[in-house]
Amino acid sequence: MYSDKVMDHFKNPRNVGEIDNADGIGEVGNPVCGDIMKIFLKIENNVITDAKFKTFGCGAAIASSSMATELVRGKTLEEAWEVSNMAVAEALEGLPPIKMHCSVLAEEGIHKAINDYRVKKGLEPWVEKNLHSHEHEDMTCQH
Ligand code: FES
Secondary structure (H helix, E strand, O other), rough: OOOOOHHHHHHOOOOOOOOOOOOOEEEEOOOOOOOOOEEEEEOOOOOEEEEEEEOOHHHHHHHHHHHHHHHHHHHEEEHHOOOOOOHHHOOOOOOOOOHHHHHHHHHHHHHHHHHHEEEEOOOOOOOOOOOOOOHHOOOOOOO
């Protein structure tokens, strides 16, 4: 059911933990399954120099947070904002359809952490494109 990449990132998740004095923190949850993801970002000169996560959730959510933190490291905030849940799922060599919503959590967590940073800096938060509204409607978690 799961790709080797998903199993790898689930069994050996990268970037687990917290960042002391993180510049941006984003916590998101899926109300249906109760899974929670918290993303920590270190940002220097508009570039994400470190990213870590803590996820209380299913295997797909853990693999997605691991991959998402890998993908945004070294990116500018603009580039990191464009990392979609589809990109996370693709980098994981696919997720089963009923698990796609788990990767949405990762995208939302990154977005929330970026906006947390922007608001702290006195900048306007960026607006979600709302591309994934159909996935939100289907946030049914099947463990
Ligand atoms: Fe809840 Fe995956 S995030 S089942």
